[in-house]
Amino acid sequence: MGKTERRKRGTGGLYQRESDGMWVVAVPLPAGPDGTRRRKVIVRAKYADAVKELQKVRQKLERSGDLSTSSPTLSTWLDTWWERYAERLKVSTRPSYRSKIENYIRPALGNVKVDRIGPAHVARLRDYITKEKGLSSTTALGAHRVLSVILRDAEREGKIARNPCALIDAPKKRVHKVKYLDSGQARNLLAVCDSGDGTVSRDLAMAAVALLIGPRPAERLGVTSDEIDLTTGSITIAWQLQRLDFEHGCGEKAGGVWPCGRKRGGNCTRRHLDIPDSQEVQHVEGGLYLTRPKSRAGWREFTMPPLLRDTLAAYLETHEPGMCGLIFTRDLGRPIDPSDDSRWWDGLLRAVGLPDVDRHSARHTCNTILTELGYPVDVRQKIIGHASRAVNEEVYTHTSDARVTEATAAIGAAMDWRALGQTSPTG
Template identity: 25%
Template sequence: MAGRPPLRIGQHGKITRTEISEGVWVARCRYRDRDGVTRRMERMSPDGAADEYGRGAENVLLDAIGARRPPGSGSITGTTLLGDLLTGYIARCRDDGELAPKSVDTYEATISTVKPRFVGVRVSEATPGLLDEILRGIRRDHGATRERHTKVALNAVLTDAVLAGAIGSNPVRELGTRRKRKTDKRTKGAPALGVDQVRALLTALEGSEVCKQKDLRDPVIVFAATGLRRSEVLALRWEDVDLDGRVLTAAFSVVRLKGKGLVRQDRTKGGGEARTLPLPRFAVDALRRRKDEWSGPNTAGVIFPSSTGTLRDPDNMGKQWREVRTSLGLPDVTSHSFRKTVATMIDDAGLSARIGADQLGHARPSMTQDVYMSRGQVHTEVADVLDKAVGISDE
């Protein structure tokens, strides 16, 4: 005769109630833990509660089963608060070093802002519907970027909860990706400059006294010539530039870290590897002039220091550019526009997306391009395209 079939993992057997004294009951059952071992569980009536038929004891037992976790699986249970897990996620990111310190600061700022929305929510209560409602509120009140960062953090901590056996599946995986509205002009980002605009900009920079006073002329020329990020341009030192060979190496970035201030870190945005870029002649000329003429303080040892000689804040430089760009006839152009401009010129010249990715320090365009095309090459044709665009040649 076949024996009684075993309980499924996470399943309890029949609950029995036994009255041990007047109004005091004990509820018992067998429960198969996630380690496969079947154990007896029992709970008594709540203290001070009238429990005439043992229903109170059974409810206490069912609550205990719901919060059950496998022995040794960690500290996450169904009753763990999401807010506590999100705080722990930031600490873990700092410890493991997989994210750049600046990125961790950004996530920490987001979690600090949105944590009150999760303060009383338990892991077992994190349904797709509830999370979607909270994320929509974050998007409405704080923007799409903070919604996206919050979703990344939630996905990480609720994956941990699944692995700990606190929940059966990750509710974040049930949430769809919000599409950007095509009619929303804000989603288009910074505009790229046309060839005529680049020529006009270079001329305007040379004649702008305010750009010279704010020391914007030379770094903006380098922006337009390379498509580097602000943080990368402001981290350049003369040893990173070979004016005779007409190349520079982008391997560092200037960022502001919590508790440390501005630092020159040995990585670019996203932790990308160092890349060597060609320089158009107009950029070489500007850098030669700067090397010969610069006489200001420079304790930071960079090509473009602050007015006091320290590292220059990328955000402050962005603010200075916003103050002068209208007078240059480019009211909507940001520093990111120069990156788009270089990418557009590369594309218009018929050069490959792989060359564009190498120039701008982006992730690989596709697996095919990664496998069949070399990365990290010095594409001198990029400099030729830019020189040609602004009307400068070697002839």
């Protein structure tokens, strides 16, 4: 629009101040609660910049219906965001978000106005974590992702024109070589867990579930008896067994110290779990809870390999379900703590003489074998439970669908240790 072109009434104006020559954008906003007139005012030195701002303000106003007349600091927005949006976070994720907000994002950028945050500020957060705090790029990546989520909601509310986290490369995650068991090693592990007398131990049943269908460790520990149908051979992955972190309930920090004097929320005299009403959880024991998988894709049902169905049928003949129907338990039907499960996996590998890979590698092993057997990514997603095709292809693989049933049967046949007999494992 030219400098002399008239605007439509009510869409905002652009004029030059006589006092200093600055260009002023003034857009009327909805009246306040008391009926007072409101408008959004922005001042720019150059006419072209003011025109761009006028266009942005009009677009924001059309999208959101209203605008704030002043931008909050990021620290203020962090508090507002937590009240409005934290409920949608999984209960197991909330402590991690809060930690990143309080330890990294607020100290690094809290005093910056939200509408002034740009790529340089996002880079400042990365440098604060890696250079000032001396922490890893993986930690910086986690904080970057949390900030991106928070600013995405600021963009949706019209507080910023664009999420600056999208304008800069995220910190690179520290690369570790992904390790897994090949099909021969996995088969030998199962063979050594088999006593050969027709009974199925907990070690064999847990290892079979881990390697033949590749659930997350928390999903494996969260399998309940009512999710297994031995008649149809189906299994449903619908819960995760997780240890949830307690939060402080004693008040607000002052000078970096909580009123109770304890550092950890779990030791607070008024500790509590911040569980939104929208999230379904079941208390099992102590700090252990059954929670729903992190995404809808993680909640899945499919036909087990016949080998796994037979293994679980024999196992359940001699092992009664424990608390909340959990099929994998310790003494007196109590749940298995995730830390104990990790030690179980490490000890099992040492006893068998196999490479030291973490328990999550069983999931990677399953997916890789399915890939080697030639099954496409969408079939693997339905078994493994990845919400993203990219995750399945880029992270986990190297090389009620009939194809899913065929795939699970194929991996069962490929991993059938019973043909091996009682052999010593090979590395």
